[in-house]
Amino acid sequence: DVIDGIDDELQNEVNINPIVSYKGIDMKVLCVQPYTFYQNSNLQKISIDVAGGIGQHMFDGCKDLRSAILGKDVTAIEEYAFNDCSNLESIVVPDSVKEIGQYAFSDCPTMTSAIIGIGTQTIGQYAFSNCRGLTSVSIGNGTRDIGQYAFSGCSGLTSIIIGNSTKTIRQYAFQNCSSLQAKIGRASCRERV
Numbered sequence: 001d002v003i004d005g006i007d008d009e010l011q012n013e014v015n016i017n018p019i020v021s022y023k024g025i026d027m028k029v030l031c032v033q034p035y036t037f038y039q040n041s042n043l044q045k046i047s048i049d050v051a052g053g054i055g056q057h058m059f060d061g062c063k064d065l066r067s068a069i070l071g072k073d074v075t076a077i078e079e080y081a082f083n084d085c086s087n088l089e090s091i092v093v094p095d096s097v098k099e100i101g102q103y104a105f106s107d108c109p110t111m112t113s114a115i116i117g118i119g120t121q122t123i124g125q126y127a128f129s130n131c132r133g134l135t136s137v138s139i140g141n142g143t144r145d146i147g148q149y150a151f152s153g154c155s156g157l158t159s160i161i162i163g164n165s166t167k168t169i170r171q172y173a174f175q176n177c178s179s180l181q182a183k184i185g186r187a188s189c190r191e192r193v
Contacts, residue, residue, distance in 0.1 A: 016048040054081045075102045095119040118142045146173050
């Protein structure tokens, strides 16, 4: 159940595979614990493919993180997982992810695009808030609920695609998205959301 590990703060690239070998025994990785790489100042690239969730605050404050590749078996991105990753350029959330937690990608000002897979049912409150560089978002057809302030403060957002199955867009989900000009019926997004 528990594997000892060392977070080498000098390492700038980390690959977390679905199977690890520990003392000659192959084991399936189900999750990586919260705060594992919290505020690691050298981490620039991660590739993570676990049959479970990415823990709370796992990459929170990794200011040099530029690239995050999430594998097809990741099932959740928990709260604050990538918060304050100020150099993260983009994110593709695989279809296997069912939930994006609150503040999961908040305060990532250089992120320019987010593609959210068809398996994601819930986008938590403030999930992408204050991602000022975010210009385009594609939300898959499985998303039913977009949380309060989910994209608030994304002042560069000009394009968003929302799938048919979305039932609820919570209050202020797109507050202060001053560049968003898409039309919904006769009213603009700024008027309705």
